[in-house]
Amino acid sequence: MRRRLSSDGPPRILICSLNDENNVRATALFNVRRLTALMLAVPLAAALAQSGTATVSGTVYDSIARHPLGDAVVQLIAATPGGPSYTTTADAAGRYAVAGVQAGHYSIGFYHPTVDSLGIDGPVRAVDVAGGDTRVSLALPSARRMIAAICGVRATATDSTALVVGHLRDASTGEPIAAGSV
Secondary structure (H helix, E strand, O other), rough: EEEEOOOOOOOEEEEEEEOOOOEEEEEEEEEEEHHHHHHHHHHHHHHHHHHHHEEEEEEEEEOOEEEOOOEEEEEEEOOOOOEEOOOOOOOOOEEEEEEEOOEEEEEEEEEEEHHHHOOOOOOOEEEEOOOEEEOOOOEEEHHHHHHHHHHHHHHHHHHHOOOOOOOEOOOOOOOOOOOOOO
């Protein structure tokens, strides 16, 4: 039951209830303006809290083989020490999504056995996450960029050959060979 109290001040609402003896007992006296502000602030605070998180999504791509890189492990790590980190695995089509990411500055990268077999580290990118959705495409460097990084820029301008990357091992022991040639 509600009663409006008349007074010279701002409008007020008295929230009443019946106790065991059926007598009216006042449980709270609210200023209408404050109550309205509170009613508006709660949904607004919830919306702002939700806007503090985001979904980071994209595709992981193998630029050398020219196809999506399925089952890549994607990691999103906060730039600030002790900040949150997130890990997910891309599907067979190379798509990934990380929901509930707190707003902030992150480094994002991926791992896949293909990257390891090339003997390189997967590329790492900086990303700023705000509320909503953030799309980040990840990829292995193209063959031309790999050749330039390993052989030097001049090699790609004039050379039309390919790059062979791997480990040289002794055939009988399987041990790595230092300073060997092929």
